[in-house]
Amino acid sequence: MMPGIHEADLHAYADGQLAGARRAAVEAYLAQHPDAAAQVAAWRRQAEALHRALDPVLNEPVPLAALPPGLHGDQGRNRARDARRDGARPWPRWTMAVAATCASVALLAVGGTLGWLAHDRLGGGTLVLAPGERFAREALATHAVYAPEMRHPVEVAATEEAHLITWLSRRLGTALQVPDLRAQGFHLIGGRLGVAEGGPSAILMYEADDGTRLSLQLRRMAQGTPDTGFRVERMTGEGARRPTPGRDPMMAFYWIDRDLGFALAGPLERARLLTLAQVVYQQYQGG
Incomplete structure (x- = not known):
C-alpha cells in the first residue's frame, strides 16, 4: 500500500x-x-x-422464555397477557438458536487461545514454566487478541507517543522507550496497558505497509530474575492461526534484561523476527 x-x-x-x-x-x-x-x-x-x-x-423483542422469571416484571406479565389475547404465536425457536450460535462462535474465537495458554497449567499440572516462558505465552495470547482489531488495536495512538511512553513508564515503575523499527519496515501505531502474570505490562503495536502487525510487550520481572538470551515461543494448536506458506506459526522471541522482560510477537519467519528482536535489544542497550 x-x-x-x-x-x-x-x-x-x-x-x-x-x-x-x-x-x-x-x-x-x-x-x-x-x-x-x-x-x-x-x-x-x-x-x-x-x-x-x-x-x-x-x-425482535427478547423472548420472556429466555429471561429468568424474576426479570419478567409487570411488562412481562402484560406482554404475555396481550399475546394470549391476540393469539400471537410463541417467539420462534430458531431465533434463539441463532443467538446461541453467535455466542458459540465468539467463545470459540478466544477459546483456542485461552486453552493453549492454560494447557500446561491445567492439563496435568506437572509442567512448571519458567517466568520468561509464561510471559512469552501471555504476550502471544495478547497479540492474538489485539492485533486483528481494526478500529481499536491500541489505547493511545502513535501521534501521542510522548504521552504514551510517559504513561506506561509510570505504570510499570521504570523508564521505557519506544524502539524505532522503521528501517526494518514497521512503524508504531500506538500502545496500551496490559496485564502479565497479575501485574501491569506495556504493549507497543507496530504495523508494516502490508498490514502485518507486531507487538512488543514489556513487564517488570521479579527482582533478581536471571537475565536470558533470546528464546522463542510458538503458538501452537487451536490458538495459532493457519500459517502462511513459507512462514512459521505465530511466535514470540523473548528475553530478560536487568529485571525487564521483553516479548516480540508476530506472524513472521523466525529469522526476520529474531533480527527485529535484536534491533529492540540493541536500542535498549543505547545503540
Missing part, C-alpha cells in the same frame, strides 16, 4: 467511518488500485449480507 494508507483505513472506509480528507485520500488510493477497491467492495457485500440475515433477529 502507498505510504499513509493501511489496511485499517480500508476497513474503516468500508464501514463508513471515514470523513473529510482521510476519506478522500482513501478514495484516491482505491481509484488507482483496482484490487484494493475490489476487496473493499467484497467487505461491503459481506456486511450487507450479514445485516440482511441477522437484523430481523436483532430487532
